[in-house]
Amino acid sequence: MLVTRFDPFKEFNELRRGFDYLNTVFNQLEEGTANEKKTAFVPTVNTREADDAYYVEVDLPGIKKEDISIDVDENVLTVSGERKVTEEHKEDDYYKVESRFGRFERSFTLPEDVDADNIEAESKDGVLTIKIPKVQKVDKAPKKIEIK
16 A cells, blocks of 8 residues: 655645746846847747646747757756748838747656656647657556465
């Protein structure tokens, strides 16, 4: 029988990790020049969980799959790459580019129940979908042990 100890601080620790992550993001924003911050490309991400896998969907319009890198190191999934300027409009006395561009990197800490060796990724219509399969758990029924 598996006994787990009640941890009254579990939710507090998860909240603290969330604040630590937020502080990391703010510290990264402070680095670099103000101009770099205005033009930095940060792709939007959707995450969801199914019975058999976790899914990470990253919006990467106009980025070729050859320009995207996906790595897993010590239970952290990192998606990185670069979005380059493709179209510029110049007329008379003004210059305007509304698209954000530049290098990007997004990292996600994976849960312990994932099968990191079988992660799959597919890029279609500007959306990178990463499927992270869960480890199949074997439910063990209670078993009576006979004393001899």
